[in-house]
Amino acid sequence: MTATLEATAPADTKPRMIFGAEAALQALDAAMGEDPTVLLFGEDLADREGGGVMGASKGLSTKYGDLRVRSTPISEQAIMGAAVGAAIAGMRPVAEIMLMNFLTVCMDQIVNHAAKIRFMSGGQTSCPLTIRTMTGVGAGLGGQHSDMLEAWFAHVPGLKVVVPSNHADWTGLLHESIMDDNPVLFVESTLMMRAKGAAAPIGHRLPLGKANVARTGSDVSVIGYGRPINDALAIAEKLSGEGVSVEVIDLRTVAPWDKEAVLTSVAKTGRAVIVHEAVRNFGCGGEIAATIGEELFGQLKAPIRRVGSRNTPVPVSPVLEKAFAWSQSDIEAAIRSTLN
Amino acid sequence: MTSPRTSNAPDGDTLVEIYRRAQLIRHCGEQFLKTIRAGRIQAPYYSPRGQEVLAAATMVTLAADDYVVTIYRGLHDQLAKGVPLKELWAEYAGKASGSCKGKGGPMHITHPASGVVVTTGVVGSGIPIANGLALASQVNGDGKIALTSFGDGATNIGAFHEALNLASVWKLPVIFLCQNNLYAEHTSFANGTGCENIAMRAASYGMPGVQVNGNDAVAMYRAAADAVARARAGEGPTLIEARTFRFEGHILGDDSHYIPKEEMAAAIAADPVPALRRQIVAAGYATDEALDAIEDRIVADVAEALAYAIAEPYPDVAELGRDVLDVEIVP
Numbered sequence: 206m207t208a209t210l211e212a213t214a215p216a217d218t219k220p221r222m223i224f225g226a227e228a229a230l231q232a233l234d235a236a237m238g239e240d241p242t243v244l245l246f247g248e249d250l251a252d253r254e255g256g257g258v259m260g261a262s263k264g265l266s267t268k269y270g271d272l273r274v275r276s277t278p279i280s281e282q283a284i285m286g287a288a289v290g291a292a293i294a295g296m297r298p299v300a301e302i303m304l305m306n307f308l309t310v311c312m313d314q315i316v317n318h319a320a321k322i323r324f325m326s327g328g329q330t331s332c333p334l335t336i337r338t339m340t341g342v343g344a345g346l347g348g349q350h351s352d353m354l355e356a357w358f359a360h361v362p363g364l365k366v367v368v369p370s371n372h373a374d375w376t377g378l379l380h381e382s383i384m385d386d387n388p389v390l391f392v393e394s395t396l397m398m399r400a401k402g403a404a405a406p407i408g409h410r411l412p413l414g415k416a417n418v419a420r421t422g423s424d425v426s427v428i429g430y431g432r433p434i435n436d437a438l439a440i441a442e443k444l445s446g447e448g449v450s451v452e453v454i455d456l457r458t459v460a461p462w463d464k465e466a467v468l469t470s471v472a473k474t475g476r477a478v479i480v481h482e483a484v485r486n487f488g489c490g491g492e493i494a495a496t497i498g499e500e501l502f503g504q505l506k507a508p509i510r511r512v513g514s515r516n517t518p519v520p521v522s523p524v525l526e527k528a529f530a531w532s533q534s535d536i537e538a539a540i541r542s543t544l545n
Numbered sequence: 546m547t548s549p550r551t552s553n554a555p556d557g558d559t560l561v562e563i564y565r566r567a568q569l570i571r572h573c574g575e576q577f578l579k580t581i582r583a584g585r586i587q588a589p590y591y592s593p594r595g596q597e598v599l600a601a602a603t604m605v606t607l608a609a610d611d612y613v614v615t616i617y618r619g620l621h622d623q624l625a626k627g628v629p630l631k632e633l634w635a636e637y638a639g640k641a642s643g644s645c646k647g648k649g650g651p652m653h654i655t656h657p658a659s660g661v662v663v664t665t666g667v668v669g670s671g672i673p674i675a676n677g678l679a680l681a682s683q684v685n686g687d688g689k690i691a692l693t694s695f696g697d698g699a700t701n702i703g704a705f706h707e708a709l710n711l712a713s714v715w716k717l718p719v720i721f722l723c724q725n726n727l728y729a730e731h732t733s734f735a736n737g738t739g740c741e742n743i744a745m746r747a748a749s750y751g752m753p754g755v756q757v758n759g760n761d762a763v764a765m766y767r768a769a770a771d772a773v774a775r776a777r778a779g780e781g782p783t784l785i786e787a788r789t790f791r792f793e794g795h796i797l798g799d800d801s802h803y804i805p806k807e808e809m810a811a812a813i814a815a816d817p818v819p820a821l822r823r824q825i826v827a828a829g830y831a832t833d834e835a836l837d838a839i840e841d842r843i844v845a846d847v848a849e850a851l852a853y854a855i856a857e858p859y860p861d862v863a864e865l866g867r868d869v870l871d872v873e874i875v876p
């Protein structure tokens with residue numbers, strides 16, 4: 206699987222099927238072409254080093270030059286610090302931290318600097334940077350290469366967190382993230398990198414902070430983001446055969462999340478199931494559930510259910526990995542429990 | 546480890562300007578101490594007393610729009626780079642008219658118009674950020690350079706090493722200024738640092754490392770000017786280790802009990818601010834009367850800034866929801 210800088214099919218024809226890396230590449234290319242202040246850096250991402258471990262930046266250093274697209278040493282603090290500084294100086298850097306677990310080694314720059322620079326300077330400076338990172342269970346990569354840590358970052362005021370659930374959204378949301386005037390953590394799925402999906406039309410951009418009603422329904426709302434949205438859609442389709450009408454809300458942006466869309470949906474259905482890939486304990490689902498409880502207590506027809514992965518490090522053995530991860534049957538069981 | 550000094554010594558007017566800035570720092574710091582001790586302002590205070598000449602002689606070598614990234618002990622760098630007194634004082638006091646609207650405080654003084662774009666309270670964290678500022682200049686070709694100032698203790702943090710390496714690989718127009726005051730909180734340089742001096746650390750990253758007496762205005766000026774010239778010429782980064790000392794402990798309330806009495810006494814006896822004054826007068830660059838007039842002006846300016854900071858209103862609570870993101874939020 207390698208990404209290439211091919212032209213994307215126009216919107217009126219059948220969408221091209223592309224790998225996830227290409228969904229990212231399409232947005233990076235568009236943003237760089239549109240705005241000369243967009244810079245890219247991270248490990249191995251220039252063409253000399255192969256254009257990124259997933260090929261998500263293939264061709265960009267050749268097209269936009271070595272000043273704007275740079276491979277870095279393995280120095281996450283230096284990468285993130287450079288992104289913060291460049292952003293303060295008016296650039297739109299996109300820093301790639303290869304895997305989400307490696308964000309732990311540059312948390313200081315993200316949490317103490319990128320997130321707070323605007324506030325602590327009284328708005329004199331800002332940090333319009335994007336952090337691209339990759340993670341997810343299912344690739345057999347184990348405890349240090351698979352964690353979904355988005356809740357940590359969603360808990361930090363000043364950061365935006367985006368987790369796309371499909372390839373077209375990936376392109377549209379990444380492009381928007383780069384052009385956003387706030388620091389954005391953009392979480393990509395390792396598994397989706399290696400899977401094909403429908404490409405976005407050229408110039409596709411999706412607003413941050415706005416959820417997508419991926420399927421409309423009237424009996425129960427399933428709310429989530431990232432890969433499990435696809436499982437929720439599959440279960441919704443299955444249950445429709447039994448006359449159960451499931452609405453699926455894809456948040457797209459985890460922070461700030463689209464409260465209004467969620468509350469509107471749950472006010473209509475009276476039932477809520479929240480699903481994410483991250484471990485359930487202290488996950489973003491807790492915040493969403495609490496908000497629904499606070500705002501719609503009297504209108505709920507059933508307890509709110511949460512689906513997530515188990516409370517353990519990500520295991521490697523396929524048997525354990527499967528037992529660890531959220532599943533379609535977890536989602537189905539949660540939905541059914543709200544209907545009883 | 547030194548590299549050849551090529552810059553000229555500062556002329557008389559420049560030395561007088563260095564003295565003016567050093568004296569401004571000294572007096573302003575004195576007034577902060579008094580005001581905070583008296584409970585009129587509540588703020589943590591990391592005194593730069595003893596390090597004034599170092600900052601003043603360095604900052605005169607920079608252009609107004611060059612970037613400076615400094616630390617909690619940053620009053621000297623900020624004033625030497627030109628942060629205006631009133632905004633600075635009001636920010637220490639947490640007032641709405643502070644440079645950061647009272648949201649940053651002494652540890653996060655920011656004033657882009659004078660080039661001070663980051664002040665950080667996390668040891669070592671400003672160093673990689675300076676690279677990013679320098680990177681932006683390199684991409685823009687605007688000729689600006691970045692200087693990041695930090696202590697001896699900060700050179701034991703990973704970020705320092707990552708940042709120096711990256712700056713060298715990318716030949717960034719950045720200056721790493723280590724103000725080695727021989728203590729990191731209560732830990733002496735010898736007890737916390739495994740090498741003989743900081744300048745030698747530059748060798749690991751393939752950049753010049755220069756050791757200089759930071760309290761000597763002429764030597765400091767020349768070392769800084771050399772690094773500025775290198776950065777502007779696109780020749781890459783420089784590490785400067787400027788030896789100095791701090792007279793008033795790590796933070797207000799610290800009695801320096803961990804510093805041998807003789808060491809402190811010797812440092813104070815060699816106080817760089819009056820030493821520079823004597824040097825200027827002896828060389829005939831300015832008369833005592835002229836320097837007194839400069840000091841009178843400083844005293845008046847600081848008094849005015851202090852009164853302003855006390856009188857100004859606190860921010861409206863609505864400020865809480867502003868500047869978290871680019872749009873106002875409900876906090």
Ligand SMILES: Cc1ncc(C[n+]2csc(CCOP(=O)(O)OP(=O)(O)O)c2C)c(N)n1
Nearest residue numbers: 618666667668696697698699726728729730
């Ligand atoms: C990452 C981090 N660790 C610890 C501290 C607490 N701390 C604040 S200043 C300081 C000493 C730093 O010494 P040095 O770098 O020599 O600078 P100086 O204070 O002497 O100017 C320490 C340990 C901190 N602010 N940040």
Ligand SMILES: [Mg+2]
Nearest residue numbers: 696697728729
């Ligand atoms: Mg020190």
